[in-house]
Amino acid sequence: MERWFSRITMFWMLFLGEVQSQDWTKCSTGCTCDGNKMSVTCNGLKNVPNDIQKDAKELNLQFNSLSKLSPKAFHHLSKLTYLSLGENQLQALPAGVFDQLVELDELHLNQNKLKSLPRGIFDKLTKLTFLQLTENKLERLPNGVFDKLTQLGTLYLNDNQLRSVPDKAFDKLSKLETIFLTGNDWDCASCDILYLSQWIRGNGEKIKTSNAGYTDPDGVTCQGTMESVNKITKENTFQAGCPTTTQQMATSPASTTTTETMTVREKQTKPRMKIFQEELFSKASIFFCQVIFTQHVSLVVIHILAEIPLLHIVCVVRKP
Structure with a gap:
């Protein structure tokens, strides 16, 4: 009985091995498969094949003509550790498209x-x-977009159209060793740049150039100038009115512009003497008008006085 059970087990193992082997010999149209490396490479495609081997660990879709992805394009490929979609024509990523790739490295x-x-x-x-x-052509990043990537060691953001990054964008990347930031439109005239500037100053050894990977924290420069982003502070630019990063996030939306920030500051810093003078003039003018009307000054006199613009405003307009 034991020998019979052993033979049955061996038979199933051989059968399953044969099925797996056959699975890898039937590669998707336009793709080549390597069963030993559990790798699939596809070329000349406009859509992601839906019959890629479920146990594939590597999927290379580089150099294709993909312009869009189905939200479930990779949902049956939960064993993938490597995925390349580089050098295609993708204009957007559907929400949830990577949700099943829990093993992806x-x-x-x-x-x-x-x-x-x-x-x-x-x-x-x-x-x-x-x-x-x-x-x-990234112009902005969503808040918290990298917060769950606690194992991330290398991040390429270079050569996009980013003007700033959200507050605390990199704070959860405790394993980050290398980041590429050059070739963006960093807007150093905006208060929103202050987080990135401060982060680069504190993580200079992680900032690399896009060429040979040399460390170069000064190489991340402001749009239209050669000034380094890490030199920008609220003290050394016209942004002296910028709130601290924490205050900015707590009191205003991320889209608040520098113009709006400066307008608020101007209102808050209006000279007290001017306010006092305006209040004093208002009270004095009211008193003056009351004296004129209670003393029954003739209308002729009032009209003569009204020729003076300020008195016209405070007396004729206020006349009961």
């Missing part, structure tokens, strides 16, 4: 046409150590 999204990222797009990728977003 490396994600390439470089050289696409992404202008924005959905909120929480990377939240399920808690094992991710490498993320590349180079050469897209």
